[in-house]
Amino acid sequence: MIDLKEMGSKWRKAKLTLGLNMCLYVPPDPDEDSSPSSSRLSDAVSLSPASALSRGSSTPTPSSSGLRFSKYGAKSSKSTCAICLTAMKPGKGHAIFTAECSHSFHFHCITSNVKHGNQICPVCRAKWKEIPLQNPASDSSHGRKKINAVGWPRDDAWMTVLRRLPSDRPEANRNVSSLHHAQEPPIFADDETLDQQHEIAEGKVCIIDGVGDTNFMGTIEVKTYPEVSAVSRSASHDNFNILIHLKAPVTSGRHNGKNNHAELPQMNQNSRAPVDLVTVLDVSGSMAGTKLALLKRAMGFVIQNLGPSDRLSAIAFSFTARRLFPLRLMTDAGRQEALQAVNSLISNGGTNIAEGLRKGVKVIVDRKWKNSVANIILLSDGQDTYTVNSPSGTHSRTDYKSLLPISIRQNGGTGFKIPVHSFGFGTDHDATSMHSISEISGGTFSFIEAEDVIQDAFAQCIGGLLSVVVQDLNVKVDCVDQNLHIGSIKAGSYRTSIMGNARMGTIDVGDLYAEEERDILVTINIPVDRSIGQMSLLKVGCVYKDPIAKHAVTLEGASEVRIQRPEIIGAQIMSIEVDRQRNRLHAAEAMAEARVAAENGDLIRAVSILESCYKSLSESASAQAGDRLCVALCAELKEMQERMANRQAYETSGRAYVLSGLSSHSWQRATARGDSTDSASLVQAYQTPSMVDMVTRSHTMLLGKPSSHPKLRQALSFPAARLQPR
Numbered sequence: 001m002i003d004l005k006e007m008g009s010k011w012r013k014a015k016l017t018l019g020l021n022m023c024l025y026v027p028p029d030p031d032e033d034s035s036p037s038s039s040r041l042s043d044a045v046s047l048s049p050a051s052a053l054s055r056g057s058s059t060p061t062p063s064s065s066g067l068r069f070s071k072y073g074a075k076s077s078k079s080t081c082a083i084c085l086t087a088m089k090p091g092k093g094h095a096i097f098t099a100e101c102s103h104s105f106h107f108h109c110i111t112s113n114v115k116h117g118n119q120i121c122p123v124c125r126a127k128w129k130e131i132p133l134q135n136p137a138s139d140s141s142h143g144r145k146k147i148n149a150v151g152w153p154r155d156d157a158w159m160t161v162l163r164r165l166p167s168d169r170p171e172a173n174r175n176v177s178s179l180h181h182a183q184e185p186p187i188f189a190d191d192e193t194l195d196q197q198h199e200i201a202e203g204k205v206c207i208i209d210g211v212g213d214t215n216f217m218g219t220i221e222v223k224t225y226p227e228v229s230a231v232s233r234s235a236s237h238d239n240f241n242i243l244i245h246l247k248a249p250v251t252s253g254r255h256n257g258k259n260n261h262a263e264l265p266q267m268n269q270n271s272r273a274p275v276d277l278v279t280v281l282d283v284s285g286s287m288a289g290t291k292l293a294l295l296k297r298a299m300g301f302v303i304q305n306l307g308p309s310d311r312l313s314a315i316a317f318s319f320t321a322r323r324l325f326p327l328r329l330m331t332d333a334g335r336q337e338a339l340q341a342v343n344s345l346i347s348n349g350g351t352n353i354a355e356g357l358r359k360g361v362k363v364i365v366d367r368k369w370k371n372s373v374a375n376i377i378l379l380s381d382g383q384d385t386y387t388v389n390s391p392s393g394t395h396s397r398t399d400y401k402s403l404l405p406i407s408i409r410q411n412g413g414t415g416f417k418i419p420v421h422s423f424g425f426g427t428d429h430d431a432t433s434m435h436s437i438s439e440i441s442g443g444t445f446s447f448i449e450a451e452d453v454i455q456d457a458f459a460q461c462i463g464g465l466l467s468v469v470v471q472d473l474n475v476k477v478d479c480v481d482q483n484l485h486i487g488s489i490k491a492g493s494y495r496t497s498i499m500g501n502a503r504m505g506t507i508d509v510g511d512l513y514a515e516e517e518r519d520i521l522v523t524i525n526i527p528v529d530r531s532i533g534q535m536s537l538l539k540v541g542c543v544y545k546d547p548i549a550k551h552a553v554t555l556e557g558a559s560e561v562r563i564q565r566p567e568i569i570g571a572q573i574m575s576i577e578v579d580r581q582r583n584r585l586h587a588a589e590a591m592a593e594a595r596v597a598a599e600n601g602d603l604i605r606a607v608s609i610l611e612s613c614y615k616s617l618s619e620s621a622s623a624q625a626g627d628r629l630c631v632a633l634c635a636e637l638k639e640m641q642e643r644m645a646n647r648q649a650y651e652t653s654g655r656a657y658v659l660s661g662l663s664s665h666s667w668q669r670a671t672a673r674g675d676s677t678d679s680a681s682l683v684q685a686y687q688t689p690s691m692v693d694m695v696t697r698s699h700t701m702l703l704g705k706p707s708s709h710p711k712l713r714q715a716l717s718f719p720a721a722r723l724q725p726r
Helices: 004-018 075-079 107-115 290-305 332-343 353-366 431-441 451-465 576-599 603-618 628-643 647-667 689-703
Strands: 023-025 096-098 104-106 130-132 159-164 205-209 221-226 237-247 275-282 311-317 321-329 373-380 420-425 445-448 468-479 485-490 495-499 504-513 517-526 534-546 551-564
Touching: 096 107, 104 107, 221 534, 221 551, 221 576, 237 468, 237 485, 237 534, 237 576, 275 290, 275 321, 275 353, 275 451, 290 311, 290 332, 290 451, 290 689, 311 332, 311 353, 321 332, 321 353, 353 373, 373 431, 373 451, 420 431, 420 451, 431 445, 431 647, 445 451, 445 647, 451 689, 468 485, 468 517, 485 495, 485 504, 504 517, 517 534, 517 576, 576 603, 576 628, 576 647, 603 628, 628 647
Parallel strands: 096 159, 205 551, 275 311, 275 373, 373 420, 420 445
Antiparallel strands: 023 159, 096 104, 130 159, 221 237, 237 517, 311 321, 468 504, 468 534, 485 517, 495 504, 534 551
16 A cells, blocks of 8 residues: 555655656645644735734743744644645645745745745745746636646645746845854844945035024924013013924925825835834744734834835844844845745744843944934833843843943933834833833833734834934024023933023934924023013024935024013913923823832822822813813823722733833823724824824725724824914
């Protein structure tokens, strides 16, 4: 009696030896375990990341065996198609392709992959000498083509149609090395060469004096608002508030109106600065199943939306960390390589955030070529199970600050260098550490509570990163009247300084996305002065780099603040713009204070602090005027109270929710808090038009059309209405 298993093995050897264009039938292995428990999802994402993920998947038991990236995969890989993530069983109406590296796929899945130029196994990234070729014969059932070249039963076959590939061309041989076998260089100076360096030309400065025309395209818009328009000349006014409002210029693609969300055109590469992006991804055992599949889908979205001048590198970490590929230009070939690397990820082992972060930073620091913008995205769903030495030599809590070189910290040098945007995934991640990493580097911390919004969260982030129009922004404030002195500068986490006998101040704002806004509150002490009828208080100017025009810009005297000094004044109305920002700062301070109380175990006091702030905001001038920001802040404070109702609620989601809000308010930049609460009635705070476009693109790829009510929830702040000068 013929042994079918032995015959199948001989057929495979004959096929590899002859290398002919033929169709081979390989009988199913009767010993192959096809039970669901033996199947391991590879969670691969094809060239179209909108693969069906609506069906759930059980989460395998985490293993402590570490980060495994097998070249030939597990034996159970034949049970699940690594492209569509569905089961592969003969008799189900689908032909099966088995590659020379032993991995198997649905034939219609792999031929679609090959059609886009892929000649590498999506699982192990082995370079194929033969690829599946779609037979013209087709079957209209299920709308899929079937292969039946030699008369074997259509619905019970493992089939292979092969075409011998031509010899490799040197310029096309860009296969990504296997994680399991590749030897990392000691210095990551193997980043892909840029055609030209996008540096700001030395000495090329554009000086604009006294900008008053807010329609002047390509420059930052600067507006100022005193808290009241007049102060009696016979009275003094301590802690007088002046709001400085900044708005970055629009991208060239938006000068002629808003983008059509139905068409969702790609962002103009020439209207923004190119990006070097490093993603540091948690692939520990707790990421197994649906989480890893959603992460791969989200990474597929990021890869497809980077432009040919952008570069991407990826780090995967579990018990250790490994660079998947160097910084690569996201050309068609680069995208293909990146997708293949992401598709190969397997979840196993512990969580060594420190090692992943260290390696991600090394990619940025060691690179030979530099794009204008550089950022790191860090995602983790668990607690760091490893430690590193702190400067004191102890082994207690991981000292993430020591992992970030001074050259990329937000307080090192001038302005910001390499922000780390961290994403806490699920309810078990270390929100405190993730927030700390972002705060140190000048990045943002997002809390992804609902797993299915990870792609939207990534989309919002890269929507900003791919629209940088201002770099190294430094704002300068000068007192005009000789009797004036600056009392304070409130700018959240941005570095401020007061000098020159308190008559001058500076704020390092760093990079701005297109149409992004910043608000800075300055207080001064106004003395009695009977000699004047009008008083000039402050002059505001700024210096920054334009990464698109490639020159430095200096705005001298961009705005000047004046008030009237009459002898007698009547009742005055508080500036809504100033009151709005005082409310925002008050709310952020209350959140920070409540968090400290909660960490000390005093949840009753934490809730009391938030409630007191809520009442104060409700009685403010902007609340009485129906200001939407004030309404949104009150709603945010109430939700935080609910998430601090008890210790379990705080540990599960309250801490991460508060920290993501603090991150957003301190940097005045959008962060994601993806929970199940409907966000349709909430203010879309700090979210720029480019972010909105990218999130809409994400919804379109997932659902086929833009969603009118996105699931992604924001940490609240700016009202939708634009500020108007008084």
